[in-house]
Amino acid sequence: MKEKIESILNKYNNDPSRLMDILLDIMENSGYVDEFSISVIAESLNISVAQVKETISFYHFFSEKPRAKYNIFLNNSITSCLRGFKEVKEAFETEAGTSFGNLTEDGLIGLYETSCIGMNDQGPAAIINDKIFTNLTPYRARKIINDIKAGKKLEELVYENHGDGNNAHPLMNTMVYNHIRKKSILLDENYEKFDVIKNELKNISPQELIQTIEDSNLRGRGGAGFPTGLKWKFGSRMPGEHRVIICNADEGEPGTFKDRVMLTQFNDLVFEGMVLAAYATKADIGVLYLRYEYKYMLNYLNSVLDNMRKENLLGEDISGIEGFKFDIRIQLGAGAYVCGEESALIESMEGKRGEPRDKPPFPVEKGYMDYPTIVNNVETLASAVKIAKNGAKWYNSFGTKDSLGTKLLSVSGDCRFPGIYEVEWGTSIREVLEMAGAHNVQAVQVGGPSGTLVNVKDIDNLSKTELMKWYKPSGMMTAQTAFDRKLSYSDLPTGGSIIIFNKDRDILREVVMNFMDFFIEESCGSCSTCRNLPRIMKEKLEKIINGHGVRDDIDDLLNWGKIIKLSRCGLGQTAANPILSSILNFRHLYEDHVMAMTDYDNQFDIVKSVSPANSFVGRKFIHNHS
């Protein structure tokens, strides 16, 4: 046992900043990280036991308790719930004979719920021992459990061999489908791979490349919308022994799965984009931070990197450019939504809890290991390649005056064709709904749970330019009209997630409650605002749903929603958005529930409240008080 741990530690040179990888290896080896392993790790890395434990306890996919031989992580995100999560969960529980959060007595099967795993277009989905199982039904769930009990291997549990495109690659071999529904300039398959590195880079200077990206007006596609060219320019000017390019592939916003498709089908563009960013900023370290849920891609992506090294597209003197040295490693996450925030992601890469850092300094000044670090989204990097190839002017011919280029939308929920749609900026939601085959629509969640719940009545009133603002991440706080005021809440990191709800859905009970559970589960716990407010706001919402609400409760929710803006990171600041945005756009739902004639309801029951103490001291409740 000790030897095994030591060999893992040696593999990472006893480097405490690689604690994530060390723990991942031990999880894969033993299924959990026990006290003994923790003490060996702490001693060898010369860090405290508490430091090891705080990292373990932060991530969903680490455990200090033994896990089962087969661990089923069933996704509980809203799209999963719309497509029968509850029934599938019950089927798993009944057939396995245990409830979620527990193992079967023989330690064969463990059942766990997990937040969005990026399979919203084919849910309910589960991860079983790192393998993805999509489109689950109660029948499939029972079959899987029976097959496990019958001693079948993991590979034999699969009921469909593989999905389309690279999902069928032997190293990937997953039943996941890409579901690409609309292609434009980014998803266009007619291009030569690594053309820019091979043929263009040697003809342009880093400054020229940065200028091209700046001229293209490309903005961060992860949602924060920071101008990419500017970020590269800042990064290139920061002094540092090394510079770092990080590709953020930790898409955890429920309803977002575009990075999954990009990494499956267009990973060469993503890696090429990282090389371009490195060339522009003279960076030498490259890291792709891949969320644990996409571990099934790991071997395949590593093979792509190996091929790039063979072709001299990574390594020393890349593509014959003297002194251009850059390589990419893949850092696996371990299940934490907040790690999508760039400074939390960097903390995680350094082997720590994924808690956002105070800013400034920004990552571009002091990031990974205090080196100047540029964190770009998957889609941003891939877009940069297209721009470098075809020029800023070409890119500026797409989109609208304020927002140029195209955007990948992850469309899911109540529609016939969930999947990835590449649209030009300025496309209206109504058009998206038509493309996706959505009927009888009641509401659309734009930008995931931290975004805005749009009432379909408002969609009809939207002009194209106004629609564009739904994705435009900042500068909306000053908007004047009543309609624009709603938009101030979509000042958020969104990856273009669109979740559609039809008229049969109970917005408050099904949708808003699900989103609040998500934020409660995923808060990193650092700021008291984000740690506590979502919980007490959800309790208030429950009170309203259960018919005990009063008008003041709605005002309380709105007022408390202002306080949460004091949280350190964007994720915490937007954690109340499901409630705030549904009050703004669906206020009648709240007003229908609250009592019109009462201005106070406390739900306090004195008889119930005194009974534990009374029964302990041997006393009856006598109603001698008024």
Next chain:
Amino acid sequence: MSKKIIATTSLAGCFGCHMSILDIDERILDLIELVEFNKSPVDDIKTFTKQVDIGIIEGGCCNSENVEVLKSFRDNCDILISLGECAIMGGLPAMRNGIPIEECIHEAYINGPTVKLNEEKILPNDAELPMLLDNVYPCHEIVKIDYFLPGCPPRADLIWDALVALITGNEMDLPYEVVKFD
């Protein structure tokens, strides 16, 4: 202008907030010009004798008597103010909320290091005694509270300013130092 009528009480509190009321020092003479006190420890009036304008509550609710008094304040006062940490959040008494009530009683009457004279291990259960609640509750979870004055205790100036604002109908000046969480 007729004098405003004020009532005050201390529930599960330490009377520190009432001390803070007295800390307005000689301004209490000005206050007497503006208000008259009804039910309050200040003048020892035990029951309401008329409808009151402003009720000031110190402390949260830990037993049935607290609840009864608080409800009588709500019934008899037009405006209720939660004064101080215990009224607003439960305060120190609420530290028992994480501990089962049976353990609390046992510690207080049987096991505690200061328990010397209870050889018969009697747990108080006389019908005259208030009944313990399962938790210590902040006042606004029992009745509607109109205003909250934070602090442990709230500063005398804050109490003074709040009362003057309420009585004169002017807006209150609340600089950051006054409302910051301690």
